[in-house]
Amino acid sequence: MTAVTRPRHSIRFHSRSYHAMALAPEPPVANWLAELDAWLERSPGFFASRPIVLDLFSRKLSKSDVESLTKDLLERKIQVLGLEGADPSFAEFGLPPLLTSGVRPANAIADVPDDVNDGEPVAAPVVQRPNSLLLDSPVRSGQYIEHLQGDVIVIGSVASGAEVIAGGSIHIYGTLRGRAIAGAGDPRARIFCRKLEAELLAIDGLYMTADDMEPQFRGRSVRVWLDGNTVMMTAQD
Numbered sequence: 001m002t003a004v005t006r007p008r009h010s011i012r013f014h015s016r017s018y019h020a021m022a023l024a025p026e027p028p029v030a031n032w033l034a035e036l037d038a039w040l041e042r043s044p045g046f047f048a049s050r051p052i053v054l055d056l057f058s059r060k061l062s063k064s065d066v067e068s069l070t071k072d073l074l075e076r077k078i079q080v081l082g083l084e085g086a087d088p089s090f091a092e093f094g095l096p097p098l099l100t101s102g103v104r105p106a107n108a109i110a111d112v113p114d115d116v117n118d119g120e121p122v123a124a125p126v127v128q129r130p131n132s133l134l135l136d137s138p139v140r141s142g143q144y145i146e147h148l149q150g151d152v153i154v155i156g157s158v159a160s161g162a163e164v165i166a167g168g169s170i171h172i173y174g175t176l177r178g179r180a181i182a183g184a185g186d187p188r189a190r191i192f193c194r195k196l197e198a199e200l201l202a203i204d205g206l207y208m209t210a211d212d213m214e215p216q217f218r219g220r221s222v223r224v225w226l227d228g229n230t231v232m233m234t235a236q237d
Contacts, residue, residue, distance in 0.1 A: 020081055021047075024055040024205070025069060033072055040076060042211045046200070047078045053099060057085030067095060138174065139164060148184050160199060183226070191224040192236070206231050 026032045040046070052073070054066070061069070070080045082099035083090060091098050133147040138156035145152060148167035157174030164170055165181045169190040172180065176193035183189025183204040191201055196217055201208045201224050208224075208231040221236040 020051040020053045022053045022055040022084065023073075023078075024057075025059060025061065027060065029061070029065065029069055029072075036076070039209075043200075043209045046209070047076075051081040052078055053081055054083050054096070055085060056083055059085070063087070063090055063095070066090060070096060132168075133166075139178065141178070157195075160197075182224075187226050189225075192222075194221050196220055196222045201231065201233075203231060208233075 054069070056066070066083065066086065073080055080096045082096045084099050086098050088098070131149050132151040132153055133145075133149075134153045134155070135145065136155045139145055139154060139158040139162045141159040141161035143159075143162045144165075145163070146165040148165070150166070151168040151171065152164055152166040153171045153173075154164065155173050158164055158172055158176050158178045158180065160177040162178035163181065164172075164179070165184065166189070167184045168182065168186060170180045170182045170192070172191075172193040174193075175195040175197055177197045177199065179200040179202075180191050180193070180198060181200075181202040182191050185204065187204040189203050191203065196213070196219065198213070199210055201213075203224065203226050206226060206229060212231075213233070217233055217235060222233050223236050224231060224233050226232065
């Protein structure tokens with residue numbers, strides 16, 4: 001009798017990419033949590049179903065501090081997906097995994113030694129010019145647009161529940177009802193929209209929710225920019 005060998009079932013692994021929001025806690029953590037609580041009172045559903053990463057670059061938090069912080073955030077229904085910029089010793093059971101986004105903080109770029117190439121001049125780095133993403137149709141509710149290489153231009157409106165993220169500025173030639181997040185690492189970025197009905201505006205990590213916007217700007221054409229650590233807004237009509 002000939003034995004029949006049955007093929008074993010293989011385990012399939014798939015690669016996935018997800019957009020996560022980075023929170024950068026500032027010491028004293030108790031004060032930072034108090035500010036977060038005030039934010040959650042104004043926008044209680046902001047972090048709902050959002051993967052969160054803790055940005056620990058240049059933050060002097062101990063392992064016990066991070067462990068306590070992740071528990072405090074979980075009590076606020078904020079689930080921490082991973083840690084960026086954490087000490088390698090934090091990679092242990094009980095803490096979120098260590099992540100690398102591929103983006104190096106500015107203070108992590110070392111100076112080039114004078115003796116590189118035996119005194120030969122070092123070639124200047126190639127500067128890549130940013131590219132713009134042009135969308136000639138409205139952004140519907142639930143859509144997520146991310147373009148970190150430059151500006152995003154929307155010839156139409158951005159619906160409530162939609163989100164547009166740009167490495168540069170955001171230009172919306174219609175009504176902005178959703179979220180616009182500009183200047184991922186660029187505080188000089190701007191947000192322009194023809195009619196403001198936004199749920200949230202942000203530039204370089206500084207946010208303004210609908211409750212923070214002055215009533216006189218609602219329904220008007222506006223320009224948004226940063227002045228230090230303050231989100232500024234002015235009408236354009």
